[in-house]
Amino acid sequence: MAVTRRELFKVSAAALVAGVVAPVSIAADDPLPSWNDGPAKKAILDFVHSTTDRMSSKFVPDAERIATFDQDGTLWVEHPMYTQVVYCFDRVPEVVKAKPELANVEPFKTVLSGDRAAIAKLTMDDLLKILGATLTGMSVDEFEAETRHWLETARDPRWKRPYTELTYVPMTEVLTFMRAKGYKTYIVTGGGQDFVRQYSEKTYGIPPEQVVCTAGGTKYGYDKNGRPFLTKEANLLLNDNNAGKPEGIHMMIGRRPYAAFGNSTGDQQMLEYTKAGNGERLAMIILHDDADREYAYGPAQGLPDTKVGTFTQALYDEAKSKGWVVISMKNDWRRVLS
């Protein structure tokens, strides 16, 4: 490590003399170059170094290095609407094409109307009907093909880019850094498991088997040629929000994480559960306070509560009292999106 650093320094010094690069305050071997120096960056570096240093009293064996990451609002943009909900709304015309009788049935009628004010007023029951119609009843293979097509073609209205490009660069640096140090990184999110698994590997370097999400059941059956296939069913096996996160972690991973990252009340129990483990544990929570580069929302710090990714005052207080580290998007991140 010392040799590498010295060599890098030599290269940097030579480049400076040659006037090739501007002097910057970040070290050439900084694993988190998109983070500003501060308590959040320091907390990550200190945690990873102390838990992976064999000489440290905080050392964690390789097999136990588990880090869990909420997705919406933690790894990528969740505002103004969760990406998967956008997908479900976008799928409604296709669903109605297959079942024309739904065209005059609520809430499908309202979604088809395109009337944004009316759509914004849909209830949770309405939303569940839309999720049910667009996420269940088809084979797993059909769903995967539809999802892949949508991910390739849909664009976020503000950035005009595919949703899978709206990831936070500082957080992808954390994923890469922790994996390089032997941590197994998991997504633990309220989104749908079959949906997130379509892009988790390409977008985050996280394979399907390390994706823990809200999951419905499937049903095994045979097609007319006797070939087996799975159909997506309406029964809910795991609601991976709130208390469902530690419950889902126990079911899918079977080990308590050493580090967890979230941004809302939906992550509260995962952060509590992680931090309550023995030895050194890291719990971090992202505050969306950057209206210029992303969005600013959440009642903590007096920002508006949009109901998406709620960061309440109570959560903020718990973070402070339990030693969770708050990440200020505005102050801690040098860059936000790529």
Added chain:
Amino acid sequence: MAVTRRELFKVSAAALVAGVVAPVSIAADDPLPSWNDGPAKKAILDFVHSTTDRMSSKFVPDAERIATFDQDGTLWVEHPMYTQVVYCFDRVPEVVKAKPELANVEPFKTVLSGDRAAIAKLTMDDLLKILGATLTGMSVDEFEAETRHWLETARDPRWKRPYTELTYVPMTEVLTFMRAKGYKTYIVTGGGQDFVRQYSEKTYGIPPEQVVCTAGGTKYGYDKNGRPFLTKEANLLLNDNNAGKPEGIHMMIGRRPYAAFGNSTGDQQMLEYTKAGNGERLAMIILHDDADREYAYGPAQGLPDTKVGTFTQALYDEAKSKGWVVISMKNDWRRVLS
């Protein structure tokens, strides 16, 4: 590889000259030394070599190399009673100590009596009551401590050894060989997830997060000091038998296996689902036909049906018609237990 083989040969030749080791027909670099030459061993070697050779048309990328193994009767002895069921019966006295009113309630009264003939007549409903009383209602931490203690102290009556030592050497060789070739190995078994995870890493080298089993829910709560913990609940999230195996694989792994190993009708759908995938797939099924070294049971081949790990004639016929490879414990295994 050539160098290694030559070097090993030199060592072997020198040892032979010195009279240290007896000449054996197995190659020094044989990854499956406890297997006799024959179609079963050849099927494993051919499958692994062709799917991990970049020049082969059957090559499978590293990330997609998933192999799933049933446990009871496939990786370790299941006869005459599943190990976890033995655990549950053994726990009954402790449960009754904590709740003395159960001492005169069936089926606990019968289990406490020690009357083997009466115990053998217990119904499935009785068994479910015993499983419920011994596997749910306690915290995950308490359950893990109880399980660990039992695994250390309990002994199989025939071999007088801990149950975790009753693993099949040829199958642990397959696990080791496939992992060395980049396969992620999973246990996919009808046993209880929290139980199997207590020994999977030490016994098979399979970490908790690669254990897919029958799983009940847990409930998140806080102790009197505000510390969060999980309680084992009675609701069933996954019945990991029969169709539940591919359904569980989809939920927990999210990829179709390239290889699957089983021994009973409970593995039928996992084997079908695996074999029905595109490209090269391996499905193998173990026939318990070795009364001397282990047990002989199953109606296929005219052996008695013990209801444990049923290997029916229909399953045998399906294996033959669909290209699954039958492993004869008697003929294909040079050794059985360590």
